[in-house]
Amino acid sequence: MSQKVAELLSRLEKRLDRSSMVSANDAGPRYQEDPDGKTGAPPEFVLRPHTTGEVSDILRLCNDARQRLVVQGGRTGLAGAARIQPGEAVLSLERIAAPDREAATIVAEAGAPLQMVQDAADAAGLLFGVDIGARGTATVGGNVATNAGGIRVLRYGMYRAQVLGLEAVLADGSILTSLKGLPKDNSGYDLNQLFIGSEGTLGVVTRACLRLHPKPSTEVNAFCALASLDAAIALLGLLRQRLGPLLSAYEVNFAPLYGAMVAGMDAPAPLPVGSPVYVLAEIQGSEPDRDGERFAAVLMQAVEDGVIDDVVVSQSPREFRALWAVREDANRFLFSIKDLIGVDISIPLARMGTFLKEAEAAIQAIDRNADIYVFGHLGDGNLHYQVRTMDPAAAYDIVYRGVAAAGGGVSAEHGIGLDKKEWLHLVRSDAEIAAMRRLKAAFDPNNILNAGRVFDLAPAASIRDVPPL
Template sequence: MSDQTDIASADERLLNRLAGLLPPAALLVGDAIGGTYQEDRRGRFSATPRFVLRPTNTAEVSASLAACNDFRQPLVVHGGRTGLSGAHRIRDGEGVVSLERMTGVGKVLHESATVLASAGAPLQVVQELAQANGYLFGVDIGARGTATIGGNLATNAGGIRVMRYGMFRAQVAGLETVLADGTILSDLRGLEKDNTGYDLKQLFVGSEGTLGVVTRAVLKLHPKPFDAVNALIAVSSLAAAISLLERLRKQFRSALSAFELMLPEAFDGAVDYLKVQRPITSHAPFYVLAEIETSANSAELDAFSACLMEVLEEGSASDAVISQSSREYQALWDIRDSMADYIRTLDNIVGGDISVPVNRMEAFLSQSKAAVRAIDPLTRFFIFGHLGDGNLHYVISSPQAREAISRVYQLAADHGGSISAEHGIGVDKKQWLHLVRSEAEIVTMRRIKTALDPNCILNRGRIFDM
């Protein structure tokens, strides 16, 4: 009984301290906590948070973390709650630090082609600001309207144009982060060159909120393309798709900005889900959505059309359609973007986010489909993803899908790949981390966690257990 009394007393003392540090709207307790904080895109259980912190600036984040650290209070960091590995889901007794009120975005600095964004700013806001100023932001994902800059940083988001612009870490010129004890690490100078010891900002990119809470970032922008065109291509085999990728890379180099692969179940399902007309009449075992961006004139666009015509004449592809307007361009991307939404309407679904070297992709896909069918011959495959950088969203539907996806992860590791290309580990993939990380690597990660968060209050139990 005394232990319970002590816990209740500690809770009350912590809440009183937080209430004294923060403005009223920044601390939610009891009935003031809405169900929003328990939402999960995959519909899995999330406990009611002990309290919710909603700071508006770095100083409030610092004060909040220092108080929680003193009381050993575990916290979950929330951005847009669009993560797909469960790092944002709440366990009993955890509080939430939500960055939803830290949404400020500064002016674009044309001299350095950068912009300062707060962690709670939606990705789409940054994209639109860049566009309005003649730039492009290099990361784009389907959840752009909800996903936040801080969440993208924490998971090192990838998306559809990694092959040209890189992962999210490549977009970061400066970072401000608060450690578990409230210490503020601020480097927002945005220097291209700074070789003065460890590059601390990169330590927090992809750390899934386990090492610190990112509050602001200086983001790099890229020159806005002069034009862009995409094409949907039906190919007879994965080998043909990879051959087309090699051909487009050699001819168009960095102008090739996206190369997406879609299997029929995902492609046809998305078309039906959107209730739109099929862009091409041919049915094929693989579909490719390729995009090129140009910086000067239409010569590359004409060359793109000519290249695809040659591919059709050679028989490497059975059909193709090239966008002729911005409406057609967006319509093709809408099909690709809607695949995740379509798949969420299905039953017995498990999704894997794997990467495999492109030269091993054909063997991996063949062996993994055979292995999954050995578990359940009636398994349905809804596979799509970013073939240009070796990343597939390996989605299957089967009553035995969880057993099957475990086999897929093992085969991805066997082929020199990763069990998480861009979604992170969170809590959902911890059991497979050992497949792709050595014991020495995991021990080293634990050492870093212990050094920066000795009381283990930040996203405890995410990525690995201590």
Template sequence: MGKAEAVLDETMLIRDVDRGSHYIRDWTGEADGDPSFVARPRNVDEVVELVRYCADNGLAVVPQGGHTGLVEGASARIEGGHVLVSLERMNRIRAIDPLNFSVEVEAGCVLEVLHQAVEAEDLMFPLSLGAKGSCQIGGNVATNAGGINVLRYGMMRDLVLGLEVVLPDGRVWNGLKTLRKDNTGYDLKQLFLGSEGTLGIVTAATLKLFPRPSHVETMFLAVETAAEAIRLFAAARRHLADLLSAFELISDRSVELALTMPDLVNPLEMAAPYYVLLEASSSGPLDLEALVGGFLEFALEEGMILDGVRASSVAQAQKIWAIREGVVEAQVKHGTYLRTDVSVPISEVAVCIDEVEVALAGAVADGVVLTYGHIGDGNMHFVVMPPLTMAEGPERHAWIKASEAVIFEIVDRRGGSISAEHGIGRVKRSAFEKRASATQMELLRAIRSAIDPDNRMNPGAIFE
């Protein structure tokens, strides 16, 4: 009997890992790897036991949540002895504090489950992603997740009050405070937010909650240009008294693709170059309906909107949001393609979109370019799908890399970021290192070396 059997509880382990399982294959279906085994700890003590075992046996550790990422940040590796640590069994909601508007939750809790639990207390956790039915809180922390409500509530970095983390040497840092104000030295939790599992394993978090909105207004509006969409955004920010919670731009090609999904229809009779999905919400006695009515009247008078529909029910609002979600769901039917997740200052969004679409039309003809994203916070997704006649292989890969180079060059020129919310992982590592300054890399490596000197936590993510 080997050392693993003598030290680790076998009920925690999966020895014979199916290469087609969700532990290996991520949402894209492109990730692959060959871990020594998969571990599924049930509590912090088992995580500690596992991490110490890996240290003693020279095994790298790859923490994994819902495995819904798009940059292979939580994927198994082909090379080197390593263990996948799935937090899926650590899924308890430990405590909800309605008076403090906070919740303590384990890392493996699925985001949608947390939503349902706090809604039962008439509260809301505002982070919302297309993958909410699968993604887990630990992964949301490790990737500093964003989503549709960043405009009003911020990224995961803005929603975390405290963390519990198992460090690379097996020690536990318990920083599960629920304080809004705490200036006692460095804010250590911020080191682990967005660290992609390279500094430790997040096992629990304390999070901010908010009053559950009692009024929600959802609109689907047609606009002529990206510039008009940004003008509409500025007007919405001023007219809706900071109650604007989502502002999504969706191009006509993106909507066309979404409508290939079952039961989806365009709620507008006229086609338009771009559409805006706008949502505002409030709680208490504020008259949101009147505010929204005044905003729409102003926007129509100013010629910002070509056409529009205002959801008259929760069901209609859900159908509108299903179009946005359908854009992503329909992509996976088209083979290997380019997904980007970029950001620029909001004032640069419109010109960036125009430049990218024109440049791609010339550089990679015959492909399908989809433009959509959370433009209220400057985050856009340019998706480029090769021609249907192009087979999988080197030519397709080169075509995708050429498309990416075009987009990244424009984003660089506009003072943007090549990763707004998905992280670096392994997929964007080279592009990140090309753009990071020597000082930035030196500081990042110094932090990594101080916490994980043996480079055992998720090696290959973020850094070479």
């Protein structure tokens, strides 16, 4: 331990209780592990504050000492933003975790798991609009920092749309609090928006005032087999036109992924293997006597018109959950494959077919034995593109350059972190990245917060040398 670190810890001990400070030796591998299997450097130390005031003290003292921090929540992100770099200490928000509901909003602390927010909303007869597979582990702070998406963006929007106010601590310890929960407030700049999706580089979110929605009394889903992506896009258009806001999710699974999943599933497959495309569509409504009938009528019309080849519709809550389990089984299958690379991309629907054909052809041209698995949230253009190949670097290059050519985004919902920053310039202009750097300089002049995530500063310059706005 260096003298600088020892002196900083001595100052921190005067502000925090003993359980809030974990030494490098006692931290173990827990804070170093990523869900994608990559391991970070050992932390200088780990800090686990209980309150916003303690976060403020930590940032002020670390800023004075120029001690770099990586901010961690549930560590479920897939872009490496929470991975420890050499010389960094960990600021973990895992102990700031209490939700507090009022009216149709909930104020949740940063360390609260998403499922805790969902359960609190459900107990009040309401619904929280974001749902992701890592709901039991992913935290509110991390969700805000990455602008999390998930399966119901089509109906409720990204996490940004759920945020009515934030409390955040800047690098110098200043606390910004805006938790009134006002749907309309144009009293100056909306600083909340700067922290949403900034991946902890501008400040540390400690609490969020979140919007809740009426709880649906109808939930029905359908699993469909289709002949092509064009048919899936046509069905999406038909459901939107005929059902409007009833349509809450629209998930896609391309061959050969579904067939590979079915081979290892415990439960029976809802439809036979062999179709090029499978779709899971869901509705949520408030008229149980009419919603299901309307949904079924549109699906049957699509069958008669040749848009859908085969379909099964849930008839009970058990069947509803079983069809969603098929969608979530994609993660189980893919995480079991060694040396699989995965990207989280967004593509305009009009260009998705061309992108998929060109990317597959280019990957197989460099590796004839490559396996490609694609699934995702077709309703909002978000695909999870997975490749098992002997040349992962080339596959990344092909996919990300193809995304840029299609006018898409190299990160739909997991952020940029450490792993995608070399590709950011493909989809953001020099002027946009320069503006991001100037914001970083203004909010974190000593570059202590999640340094090197999203973008790098010029190697020969300090952050103080970044030109002002």
